Amino acid sequence: MQTMHKYFLLLFGTLLLFSCDSGMVYDEYQSIDNSKWASENKIEFIVSNTDTISSKNVFITIRNNKNYEFSSLFLIAKIEFPKGLRVVDTLEYEMADAQGKWLGSGFTDVKENKLFYKENVVFTEKGDYKFSIQHATRSIHDIEGENPLNGITDVGLSIEKVN
Known part of the structure; x- marks a missing residue:
């Protein structure tokens, strides 16, 4: 009977795994050396697109550790389309709440x-889209961005189909 129970759990887990359709189109991360992101270091992702009909959501994923010094993060994100059109956005994201508690998920320091x-x-x-992300976060004493941004461990890009 114990063996039958184990097989049932294994089968149920396998079915659950394959039945989930997140609609993930692209999901990639790049690590930041020594968790020190220089302002001139652009993180780039090349995404090949063949679906010109479906709506998608695009996410930037940031992993930070306790060495991150700010409550928000400023990014410059660019998309270069296959035929050359470029879209540039300046973005601001909250990384901590008003009490200084980190937002995001994770049970460790990251x-x-x-x-x-x-x-x-x-x-x-159709074709390759080039996404580039660089930070524009500065301390009040580093207007030129000479010092690297501490505590960012990884930068990711994910694209999901909208259901």
């Missing part, structure tokens, strides 16, 4: 924040 970048967008051109 927190992951899945941040909306583009919502309900249709990529109408």
Whole structure:
């Protein structure tokens, strides 16, 4: 009977795994060396697109540790379309609440924040889209961005189909 119970749990878990359709189109991360992100260090992702009909949500995912010094994060995000059109956005995301508690998920010192970048967008051109992300967060004493941003461990990009 014990063996039958184990097989049932294994079968149920397998079915559950395959029945979940998150609609994930793209999901990639790049690590930041020594968790020190230089302002000139652009994180780039190349996304190949063949679906010119479906709506998608685009997310920027940031992983930070306790060494991150700010309650918000400023990013410059660019999309270069296959035929050359470029879209540039300056974004601000809250990383901590008013009491200084980190937002995001995770049980360790590293927190992951899945941040909306583009919502309900249709990529109408087939081909490679180039996404680039760089930070624009500065301390009051570092207007030129000479010091790296501490505590960012990974930067990711994910694209999901809208149901």
